[in-house]
Amino acid sequence: MTARVLVVDDLEPNVKLLEAKLRAEYFEVMTALSGEEAIRIAAEQQPDIVLLDVMMPGLDGFETCERLKANEKTWHIPVVMVTALDQQADRVAGLKAGADDFLTKPVQDIALFARVKSLTRFKQMTDELRHRHEAGARMGVLSQADLSKFDEQHATILAVTDCESIPALDQGSEHLPKHISVVYENDARMALEALRRGEPDLVLIDLSMESYDPLRLCSAIRAFDMTRLAPLLAIASRDETRHVVRALELGVSDYLMTPIDSEELAARVRTQLRRMRHIEHLRSSFDQTLEMAIMDQLTGLYNRRFLGAQGSRLVEEAHKSGEPLACLMVDIDHFKMVNDTYGHDAGDHILKEIAARLTTSVRGSDLACRTGGEEFAIIMPRTPRESAHEIANRVLRAVSGDKVKLDDGQTLDVTVSIGVSILHEGDKLATVLKRADEALYRSKQNGRNQVTDEAA
Amino acid sequence: MTARVLVVDDLEPNVKLLEAKLRAEYFEVMTALSGEEAIRIAAEQQPDIVLLDVMMPGLDGFETCERLKANEKTWHIPVVMVTALDQQADRVAGLKAGADDFLTKPVQDIALFARVKSLTRFKQMTDELRHRHEAGARMGVLSQADLSKFDEQHATILAVTDCESIPALDQGSEHLPKHISVVYENDARMALEALRRGEPDLVLIDLSMESYDPLRLCSAIRAFDMTRLAPLLAIASRDETRHVVRALELGVSDYLMTPIDSEELAARVRTQLRRMRHIEHLRSSFDQTLEMAIMDQLTGLYNRRFLGAQGSRLVEEAHKSGEPLACLMVDIDHFKMVNDTYGHDAGDHILKEIAARLTTSVRGSDLACRTGGEEFAIIMPRTPRESAHEIANRVLRAVSGDKVKLDDGQTLDVTVSIGVSILHEGDKLATVLKRADEALYRSKQNGRNQVTDEAA
Numbered sequence: 001m002t003a004r005v006l007v008v009d010d011l012e013p014n015v016k017l018l019e020a021k022l023r024a025e026y027f028e029v030m031t032a033l034s035g036e037e038a039i040r041i042a043a044e045q046q047p048d049i050v051l052l053d054v055m056m057p058g059l060d061g062f063e064t065c066e067r068l069k070a071n072e073k074t075w076h077i078p079v080v081m082v083t084a085l086d087q088q089a090d091r092v093a094g095l096k097a098g099a100d101d102f103l104t105k106p107v108q109d110i111a112l113f114a115r116v117k118s119l120t121r122f123k124q125m126t127d128e129l130r131h132r133h134e135a136g137a138r139m140g141v142l143s144q145a146d147l148s149k150f151d152e153q154h155a156t157i158l159a160v161t162d163c164e165s166i167p168a169l170d171q172g173s174e175h176l177p178k179h180i181s182v183v184y185e186n187d188a189r190m191a192l193e194a195l196r197r198g199e200p201d202l203v204l205i206d207l208s209m210e211s212y213d214p215l216r217l218c219s220a221i222r223a224f225d226m227t228r229l230a231p232l233l234a235i236a237s238r239d240e241t242r243h244v245v246r247a248l249e250l251g252v253s254d255y256l257m258t259p260i261d262s263e264e265l266a267a268r269v270r271t272q273l274r275r276m277r278h279i280e281h282l283r284s285s286f287d288q289t290l291e292m293a294i295m296d297q298l299t300g301l302y303n304r305r306f307l308g309a310q311g312s313r314l315v316e317e318a319h320k321s322g323e324p325l326a327c328l329m330v331d332i333d334h335f336k337m338v339n340d341t342y343g344h345d346a347g348d349h350i351l352k353e354i355a356a357r358l359t360t361s362v363r364g365s366d367l368a369c370r371t372g373g374e375e376f377a378i379i380m381p382r383t384p385r386e387s388a389h390e391i392a393n394r395v396l397r398a399v400s401g402d403k404v405k406l407d408d409g410q411t412l413d414v415t416v417s418i419g420v421s422i423l424h425e426g427d428k429l430a431t432v433l434k435r436a437d438e439a440l441y442r443s444k445q446n447g448r449n450q451v452t453d454e455a456a
Numbered sequence: 457m458t459a460r461v462l463v464v465d466d467l468e469p470n471v472k473l474l475e476a477k478l479r480a481e482y483f484e485v486m487t488a489l490s491g492e493e494a495i496r497i498a499a500e501q502q503p504d505i506v507l508l509d510v511m512m513p514g515l516d517g518f519e520t521c522e523r524l525k526a527n528e529k530t531w532h533i534p535v536v537m538v539t540a541l542d543q544q545a546d547r548v549a550g551l552k553a554g555a556d557d558f559l560t561k562p563v564q565d566i567a568l569f570a571r572v573k574s575l576t577r578f579k580q581m582t583d584e585l586r587h588r589h590e591a592g593a594r595m596g597v598l599s600q601a602d603l604s605k606f607d608e609q610h611a612t613i614l615a616v617t618d619c620e621s622i623p624a625l626d627q628g629s630e631h632l633p634k635h636i637s638v639v640y641e642n643d644a645r646m647a648l649e650a651l652r653r654g655e656p657d658l659v660l661i662d663l664s665m666e667s668y669d670p671l672r673l674c675s676a677i678r679a680f681d682m683t684r685l686a687p688l689l690a691i692a693s694r695d696e697t698r699h700v701v702r703a704l705e706l707g708v709s710d711y712l713m714t715p716i717d718s719e720e721l722a723a724r725v726r727t728q729l730r731r732m733r734h735i736e737h738l739r740s741s742f743d744q745t746l747e748m749a750i751m752d753q754l755t756g757l758y759n760r761r762f763l764g765a766q767g768s769r770l771v772e773e774a775h776k777s778g779e780p781l782a783c784l785m786v787d788i789d790h791f792k793m794v795n796d797t798y799g800h801d802a803g804d805h806i807l808k809e810i811a812a813r814l815t816t817s818v819r820g821s822d823l824a825c826r827t828g829g830e831e832f833a834i835i836m837p838r839t840p841r842e843s844a845h846e847i848a849n850r851v852l853r854a855v856s857g858d859k860v861k862l863d864d865g866q867t868l869d870v871t872v873s874i875g876v877s878i879l880h881e882g883d884k885l886a887t888v889l890k891r892a893d894e895a896l897y898r899s900k901q902n903g904r905n906q907v908t909d910e911a912a
Binding site: 001002003004026027028046048121124125126127128129131132135136139140141215216218219220222223224225228246249250251283286287289290292293294297298303304305306309310312313336344372373374437 | 457458459460482483484502504577580581582583584585587588591592595596597671672674675676678679680681684702705706707739742743745746748749750753754759760761762765766768769792800828829830893
C-alpha cells in the first residue's frame with residue numbers, strides 16, 4: 001500500500017518532519033505552505049490524501065477543507081486535519097468542514113500510518129467506479145451526486161455492544177442527521193446476519209466487547225463482498241490504542257475514543273453515511289447506463305439492441321428445450337398521417353400510450369420491444385400458435401378499444417396491424433421475425449386493424 | 457486488509473495448520489479436503505483466494521487449478537499452489553495450469569501473508585468493475601472476455617536494471633507469449649516517464665539495483681492512478697527476502713528469485729499480462745455501455761438522449777458567450793413509401809447511407825443526431841444564419857447528388873427536406889428545434905428536396 005500525500009502547513013519545519021516520516025515509509029509526498037496553494041495543488045495533482053494544518057494565516061485549515069470539499073475536482077480526496085491542540089471544539093469544527101479525520105501534533109507514527117492507509121485504501125477501491133462515472137457525467141448522461149440530499153435519506157445504525165445502550169448515540173440524536181434510527185445488538189452473529197440482509201446502513205462496534213472478539217467481527221464484515229465497503233465505526237477507550245490500530249488494518253472506516261462526544265459522533269456518522277451513499281450512487285450509475293443501452297427512451301420498452309441479444313437467447317433456449325416460441329410484429333396504422341396532422345408531440349404521445357397498452361396486454365415472460373419508429377416486436381417463449389393469436393387479439397382490442405386522448409383534449413381512434421409467426425426448426429431470430437413481419441404486411445394489405453398468421 | 461481464504465488439502469492436519477495461522481491474523485477460512493470439493497465450494501462461496509495443495513488423490517492440484525480457471529464462476533479467484541517440494545517442474549506446471557503463485561511447505565508466515573494480501577488486494581480493487589461488467593454480460597449487451605485472445609496481443613516489457621540484460625528474458629523468448637518486445641532501462645526516472653506515457657505493458661524491476669532505490673520506484677509506480685494496476689514483476693536474489701516482502705507490501709504484482717528460470721518467467725509474464733488485459737476489458741465495457749446509451753445503433757449518429765444533454769449544453773454556452781448557434785432539422789422525403797415498397801432492409805440501408813452523407817457534409821464541431829425514424833437534427837455552435845444555409849444546401853446536394861445503391865443492385869433517388877433556425881435570446885433547446893421543425897414542414901409543403909428558413 002502506497003499513496004500520494006499532500007502535506008499542508010505554513011511552517012516549513014513541520015512540513016519537512018511529516019515529509020521525512022512519510023518518505024521513509026515509501027509514500028510519495030507533495031507539499032504546500034498555504035491553504036491557497038493546497039487547493040491549487042490538490043486540484044492539479046490529485047493526491048490520494050491531504051494532511052492539513054488547522055492554524056494557518058490567510059485561509060485556515062477549516063476554510064481550506066471546506067473549499068476542497070466543495071470543489072468537484074477535489075471533494076473525493078480524504079482530508080486529515082492536523083491540530084496542535086486536542087480540542088474537542090476543533091475536531092467538531094473540522095468534521096463540520098468535511099474533514100475525514102484528525103491527527104494531533106506531535107504526530108504519532110502509528111496513528112499517522114494507520115489513518116493514511118485506511119483512508120487511501122478506501123479511496124483507491126472506489127477510484128475505478130468514480131472515473132467511470134465521471135466519463136458518463138462529462139457526456140451529460142449521468143448526474144453528479146448531490147451530497148446535500150444524502151443527509152435527508154433514512155438510515156439505520158446497528159450498534160454492536162455488550163452495553164444496554166450508548167448514551168452519546170441517544171443523547172446525540174439532536175446532532176445526528178435526521179431520519180436516523182438506532183438498533184442495539186449484543187450477539188455478533190446476529191449482527192452479521194443483519195448486515196448480510198442489508199439492514200443497517202452503518203455499524204458501530206464497541207471494541208471493549210467481551211462476549212465476542214470484536215476484531216473478528218470487523219474482519220467478518222470486511223471479508224464479504226456485500227459488506228466490504230459498509231461504514232464501520234469502532235468505539236474504543238484510551239487504553240485500547242493497539243486494538244484501534246488493528247481494527248483500522250482490518251478495514252474499519254473510522255473510530256471514536258470514549259468518553260464519546262455526541263456532536264463528534266454525529267459528525268463522523270454523517271461523514272460515513274455520505275460516503276456510503278456516494279458509492280451507491282456510483283454503482284447505480286453503471287446500472288443506469290446499462291438501462292439506457294437496452295431501453296427505448298420514449299416508450300420505456302426494450303430497444304432493438306436488447307431484442308437482438310435477449311431474443312436470440314430465447315430462440316436458442318426454445319431450440320434446446322423443444323418448447324414452442326411465438327413472435328408478434330405490431331405496427332401502428334396510418335401513424336405517419338397522424339404525425340403530420342397533429343404534430344410530433346402528439347405522435348410521441350400516441351407511441352407512449354400504445355406501448356403502455358401493449359405492456360398490459362402481454363405476459364411477464366414476454367419480451368416487448370420497440371424496434372423502430374412505430375413498430376414493435378414481441379417474443380413469447382413457451383407459447384404455441386393458438387395462445388399467440390389470443391394475445392395478438394388482446395393487443396388489437398387494447399389499442400382499438402379506447403380512443404387515445406391527446407394533451408390538448410382531442411381524442412383519436414388508433415389501431416394496429418399484427419403479424420404472427422412460430423419458431424420452426426433451424427430458425428434464427430431474424431428468420432422468425434421476418435415471417436411475422438411479412439404476415440404483418442398482409443394485415444396492412446387486407447385493410448389494417450387485424451391479426452394475420454404467417455401461414456395465412 | 458482481510459479476506460476469505462479457501463484452504464484445500466487432502467490431509468486434515470495440513471488444513472488445520474494453515475487455518476490456525478490464517479485465523480490468528482483474522483482471515484476468514486473455509487476448507488476443502490479434495491479438488492472436487494474445492495471446485496464446488498469456490499463456485500458457491502466465492503472466496504477471495506484459494507490455497508491449493510498439489511499432491512492430492514483424485515483431482516490433483518494442477519487439474520483442480522485448471523478447472524477453477526476454466527469456470528466462469530471461479531476464474532477470477534487467485535490460486536496459490538502449495539507444494540511439498542520446491543521443484544521447478546512443479547512450479548512451471550502450476551503456472552501453466554493458471555496458478556497465480558506458489559508456497560513451499562513448510563509454509564513460512566511472512567511469505568504466506570505477503571502473497572495472500574497482495575493477491576486479494578488486487579482482486580478486491582477489481583471486484584467492483586467485475587460485478588458491474590457481469591451485470592452487463594447477463595443482459596447480453598457486454599461480452600465476456602476471451603482470455604485466449606489476450607495472449608495474441610502485442611506487449612512491451614520494460615526491464616529496469618543496472619545490468620545490460622536479463623539472460624532469461626532473452627533466452628526465454630521461445631517460452632514468452634508471442635509478440636513480446638523487451639526494452640531495457642537503467643534510469644528509474646526514465647522508466648517512470650515511459651510508464652506515464654503508457655508505453656510498457658509490464659515492468660520488471662531488479663531489486664538488486666544500486667543506481668536508484670528500486671522500492672522507491674515500485675512505490676512511485678503504485679502511487680499513480682494511471683499505473684496503479686500495471687503489472688509489476690520484481691526480481692530478487694535469495695538473500696533479499698525482506699526486500700521482496702516490502703515490495704509486495706508496496707503493491708508489486710509478483711516476483712521471481714534468481715537464478716531465473718526462463719520458463720517460469722514466461723509463465724508469470726503471461727499471467728500478469730492476461731490480468732492487465734482483463735482489467736482493460738472491464739474498463740472498456742463501461743465505456744461501451746456509455747456509448748450504447750448515447751448512440752443510435754443503426755446509423756452510428758448520436759441519439760435523441762445525447763441531443764438533449766449535449767444540445768442543451770451548447771445552447772447554454774451560446775447564450776453565455778453571445779455567439780450565434782444554428783439548428784437544422786432534416787427529414788428523408790417519402791421514406792414511408794420507400795420502406796413499404798422495398799422493405800425494411802432497404803429502409804435501414806437508406807438510413808445508414810443518408811446518415812453517412814450527413815456526417816461528411818457537416819463540420820467536426822457540429823452535433824448530428826438521429827432523433828426518430830427518418831429524422832435528423834444538427835446543432836451548429838458558433839454558426840450564423842448564412843453559414844447554416846450553406847451547410848444545409850451542402851447536405852441537400854450530398855443526398856440528392858448520387859443515387860443510393862441497394863444491396864440487390866437497384867438504385868434509388870433519395871432527397872431530404874430541411875428546416876433552418878437560429879438561437880434567439882431566451883430560447884431553450886426545444887424552442888429552437890421546434891422552429892427548425894416548422895420550417896422543415898414548410899419545405900415539405902412546398903415540394904420537398906429544399907431548405908427553408910424559419911423566417912421564410
